[in-house]
Amino acid sequence: MKVVYLGDIMGRSGRNVVLERLPEIKERLKPDFIVVNGENAAAGFGITGKIANELFENGVDVISTGNHVWDQKETKTYINTEKRMIRPINYPEGTPGKGSVIVEDNRGRKMLVVNAMGRVFMDPLDDPFKAVDQELKKYPLGSAVKFVLVDMHAEATSEKMAMGQYLDGRASLVVGTHSHIPTADAQIFDGGTAYQTDAGMCGDYDSVIGMDKVEPINRFTKKMRADRYSPALGEATLCGVYVETDDKTGHATRIDPIRLGGRLKETFPEN
Template sequence: MKVLYIGDVVGKSGRKAVLDHLPRLREELALDFVVVNGENSAHGFGITGAICEQFFDIGVDVVVTGNHAWDQREIIDYIQNEPRLLRPVNYPEGTPGQGMGIYTAQNGQKVVVIQAMGRLFMDPLDDPFAAVSRAMLNKRLGENVDFVLIDVHAEATSEKMAMGHFFDGRASMVVGTHSHIPTADAQILPGGTAYQTDAGMCGDYNSVIGMTKGPAIERFTTKMPKQRLEPASGEGTLCAVYVESDDATGLAKRISPLRVGGRLIEVGLN
């Protein structure tokens, strides 16, 4: 199976990068399944139903979120009726929406997508290791599911890496998000799980993690939030992680970072 995970989409520049490049990538790479992190796609804060529909219309199969899931209040009603939009699985019981879903890929195979949110330097949520383990009960790679993708939305690289090794051999792919900077550690772990600490963001990299530089710098230099942060509006880079899995085992055969457009050095598939 050929799966593409697209990192945090920030504002209009990030949305445009995805809308411009994904239809071509889906065709050129013969992708079976596409997941996008959309939690910053609505002007940098949250996501709306209309943006989700834009993503679905161009070939996105699942949209995941994170700590900004509820920034746009309208999404609360939308997520309860749209199983293709996920929030972290370790939110408290009774939180609207779901943190895990089972979907059918383009090639007819079953894909499990789970999102967890880290706890180090973030909200004190339930244990993500235990929550993902519960979500994976009775889901066995190469037996009753064909691909398991775990998104770890976390601040600490150590927590993301620990999640990768903890689920090595049980997931096809563990990918980190939230830091908005693509890491250089794409690898297949010893048990056969594809791993990258952070997929990076889709957005304008002439910025501070996607936001205009001036107000963001002022917050660090004066400790006074003088004005609301706004997404940078230059040309966006699409940052993603591409994984191919073995159809018999569900484990990874290949992982490659992918970067297209904007300021970063482009990285394509060899």
């Protein structure tokens, strides 16, 4: 199976680069599924139904989120009607939406996507390791589903790596989000799980993690708020990963970073 995962979509520039580059990605890689993290897609804070629908209409199969999932009030209603958008699975019971979804391609192959959120330097939630563990026991890789993707939305690189190692052999891909900076550690663990600590954002890198740089610098240097944070609107870089797996086992046979456009050095998987 071939899967493309794109990191946090940051504001208008991030949305634009994803929509502009999706046709090229589909043509060159011919992925079976495309998953994106959309939690910053609406001006850097949350995601709206309109934005989500546009992504779905352009070939996205699943949208994961994170700690900004509730920044747009409408999401609490939308996420209950659109099962392809998920929130972290370790939110308390009774939270709107679901933390995972199974999607199926035209050949009948099923992929499980699980969204989890870390607890180090983040809002305290339920145990993400236990929550993901329980979900994967219900849908074992290689039998119930052919691909398991876990989006680990976390601040600490150690917590993301720990999740990847914990799930080695039971997930096809564990990929980190939230930091908005692509890491250089794309690899396949001994048990067959593809991993990257952070996919990076789809956004303008002439910024402070996607925000216009003036206000973040002001707060760091003066310890005072002068204005609201707003997304940088320059040319964006699309960042993500491409993974191929063995359909019999669900284990990864290949992982490659993707970076297209903007300021970062481009890299794209070669056939």
